[in-house]
Amino acid sequence: MHEWALAEAVITAAQQIAEKEKLREVREVTVKIGELQQVEEDILRFALLQLKPASFKNAAFSIERSKTTLKCRVCENAWLFSKNKLDENTAEAIHFIPEVAHAYIKCPKCGSPDFEIAEGRGIWLDNIKGVR
Amino acid sequence: MDPRTTVINERLSRIGRIIAVSSGKGGVGKSLVATSLALTLSRRDCKVGLFDLDFTSPSTHLIMGVKNVQPEEDKGIVPPVVKNLAYMSLVHFSGDQATPLRGADVSNALIELLAVTQWGKLDFLVIDMPPGIGDAVLDLVRLVKRIEFLIVTTPSLLAFETVKKQVRLLQELKIPIIGLVENMKRDQTKDIKQETERLGVRFLAGIPFDPEVEEAIGDVTKLLDTTLAQRIRELAANKIT
Numbered sequence: 001m002h003e004w005a006l007a008e009a010v011i012t013a014a015q016q017i018a019e020k021e022k023l024r025e026v027r028e029v030t031v032k033i034g035e036l037q038q039v040e041e042d043i044l045r046f047a048l049l050q051l052k053p054a055s056f057k058n059a060a061f062s063i064e065r066s067k068t069t070l071k072c073r074v075c076e077n078a079w080l081f082s083k084n085k086l087d088e089n090t091a092e093a094i095h096f097i098p099e100v101a102h103a104y105i106k107c108p109k110c111g112s113p114d115f116e117i118a119e120g121r122g123i124w125l126d127n128i129k130g131v132r
Numbered sequence: 133m134d135p136r137t138t139v140i141n142e143r144l145s146r147i148g149r150i151i152a153v154s155s156g157k158g159g160v161g162k163s164l165v166a167t168s169l170a171l172t173l174s175r176r177d178c179k180v181g182l183f184d185l186d187f188t189s190p191s192t193h194l195i196m197g198v199k200n201v202q203p204e205e206d207k208g209i210v211p212p213v214v215k216n217l218a219y220m221s222l223v224h225f226s227g228d229q230a231t232p233l234r235g236a237d238v239s240n241a242l243i244e245l246l247a248v249t250q251w252g253k254l255d256f257l258v259i260d261m262p263p264g265i266g267d268a269v270l271d272l273v274r275l276v277k278r279i280e281f282l283i284v285t286t287p288s289l290l291a292f293e294t295v296k297k298q299v300r301l302l303q304e305l306k307i308p309i310i311g312l313v314e315n316m317k318r319d320q321t322k323d324i325k326q327e328t329e330r331l332g333v334r335f336l337a338g339i340p341f342d343p344e345v346e347e348a349i350g351d352v353t354k355l356l357d358t359t360l361a362q363r364i365r366e367l368a369a370n371k372i373t
Contacts, residue, residue, distance in 0.1 A: 005139070005208030005248040012142070013135035093225040096209060096248075099187075099241040100222070103229035113232050121240065125133045 002096060003040055006123050007047030013125045015053065023130035026059045030127040034120030036068040036081050038095045059130075068120035072107035078118065079108055098122050136247035140275050143208075143246065146253040147181070151310065151372075152272055155284045156294030158263035161315040161360075162284045163191045164345060166260035168364040169282075169372075171196075171352060174216045176373055178255035181211065184221035185272075186262040187233055187241055193223050197350035208250040215352050220249055238267045246275060256372075265298050273307055280308040283333070286316045287324055299331050311336035311371065315360070336371055339363045 010031055018026050029048075033039045041063050048061045068081035083091050086104065093100045098121050102113050144150060153166035163186065170182040184192040192198075196219075201212040203224050211220040222231060222241065233241065251257060262268050272279050281302055285295040295312070302309055311334035314324045318341050325335040339360050348354035355361055 002205050002209060002248055005250070006136070008142075008207075009135040009139045009247055012138040013133055016138060017133065093227075096203075097222065097225050097241050097244050099233055099237045099244070100225045100231065102233055102237065103226040103231040113230075114234075117237075122244070123135060125135045 003043040004047045006039065007044055007051055010048060010123065010125055011051045011053070011056070014056070014128050017125075017128050018055065018130060021130070022132055023128075024055065024132060026056045026128055026130040028060050028062065028127070028129040029056070029125070030062045030064065032064050032066055032124040032126045034066050034068050034098075034122050034124075035083070036094060036098045036101060036117060036120055037122040038083055038091060039123060041065070064126070066120040069118045070101075070105065070107075071116045071118040072110060072112055073114045073116060074112040075107060075110040077107055077109040081105075081120070134243070136243050137275060140243070140246045141277050143249060143251065144257070144276060144278070147251060147257045148255040150257045150259065150276060150279050151282050152259040152261050152269075152279055153282050153284060154261040154269060154298065155263055155291070156265060156296075156298040157285070157291040160263075160284045160286045160291050161339075162263070163195060163260050164355075164360060165282075165284050165313055165315065165364065166258050167192050167195045168355065168361045169368060170217050170256070170258040171215060171356060172361065172365050172368045173256050173258070173373065175356075176368060178373065179218075179253060180216075181218035181220070181251050181254045181257040183245075183249075183257060183259045184223070185242065185259050185268050187222045187238055187268075188231060188262065190221050190223050192219075192260050193221055195349055195355065196352055206250065208248045209245075210250050210252075218251060218254065220245065235267045238262075239271050242268060242271050243275070264294075265301055269298075273302075273305055280310050282310045282336070283312045284315055285312060285324065287314060287318065287321070292324060292327065296327075296331060299333055303332070309333050313367070314338045316341045334371070337363045337367045
C-alpha cells in the first residue's frame with residue numbers, strides 16, 4: 001500500500017491547484033505513472049477514490065501509463081525498462097525508490113550504471129479540470 | 133506537476149525536532165555523531181528516528197551493525213525499528229550494491245523517501261547528511277520547514293574553511309543552526325571554539341580523537357562507551373533536550 005502515500009500526494013497537489021485556479025468543483029484528474037516505479041494501478045485508483053474530498057465528488061480519475069526510457073550518459077544508448085528482466089526483490093526495491101535502479105541496472109550496450117531516467121520515472125499529476 | 137513535495141511537511145508533522153547533522157567536508161565523523169546523538173536521545177526516553185541521507189556512501193547501518201532489516205508497507209513505507217530507533221536508509225533497498233547517483237537522482241530519491249516514509253510520532257528525527265552543500269542540503273532547506281542544522285568539523289583548516297562557507301550559507305538562508313561540534317581534537321587549543329563563536333554560532337562540544345571509536349563500529353554498546361558518545365550525551369543533556 002505504498003500507493004496510498006502517492007495517492008495522498010496526488011490529492012493534496014490537485015487540491016492546491018484547484019484552490020489556486022479557484023475551481024469550486026474538480027471534474028477530471030489525469031495522473032501519469034512511469035513503468036519504472038511499477039505502481040499498482042488498481043490500488044492507486046482505489047486510494048484516490050477513498051481520499052478524494054467533497055469538491056472532487058464528481059471527479060473522474062484518469063491514469064495513464066508511460067514507458068520508461070533509460071539513456072546511457074557514456075555511450076548515449078537509449079533503451080526501454082522492462083520489469084521482466086529483474087528478480088522480485090530488485091523489482092520491489094525499484095518500486096519503492098526508482099533511483100535504486102542505478103544499483104541494479106546497467107547499460108545493455110556498454111555496461112555503465114551512469115544512465116539517465118529520461119522518461120517514465122514515477123507519478124506525475126498531468127492535468128486537472130473543473131468548474132469555477 | 134510533481135505531487136510528492138506537497139505531502140512532505142504533513143509526513144513530518146508529528147516530529148518534534150528535525151536535526152540535520154551536516155558538514156561542508158567529508159570524513160569529519162558526521163555519521164558517528166548523528167548515530168551517537170540518535171542513540172543517546174532514545175536512551176533519554178525520547179522517540180527518535182535516524183534517517184541516513186548519504187545515499188552514495190551510507191554508513192549508519194555499519195556503525196550500528198544493522199543487517200537484514202526491511203521496512204514495511206502501510207499507507208507508505210514504515211521504517212524498521214533498529215536499536216530502538218525508527219531507521220531509514222537507502223541500503224534497505226540497495227543492499228550492498230554501489231548506488232551511483234547524480235544530483236537529479238539524489239533529489240528524486242530524497243523527495244520520494246520524504247513523501248512516502250511514515251515516521252509517525254517522534255520527539256526527534258536525526259538526519260545523517262552527505263558531505264558538502266549540494267543537493268541534499270538545498271533540498272532539505274527547500275522542502276522541510278522546520279529543519280535545524282548541527283554542524284560537524286575537525287580542527288583541520290581544510291575542514292573548517294568549508295564549514296565556514298556552509299555556516300554563512302545557512303545564515304544567509306536564515307536556517308537555524310543548533311551549533312558546531314569539533315570532532316577529532318588532538319590538543320586543547322581553543323581556536324575552533326573562538327572561530328565558531330566569531331561566526332555567531334554556538335560551540336557545542338569538543339570531542340578528542342578517540343581510537344576506541346573504530347573498534348566500536350558495528351557494536352552499539354561499545355560505541356556508547358566511547359569518549360565520543362560521552363561528549364554527545366553531555367551535549368544532548370545540556371544543549372538539545
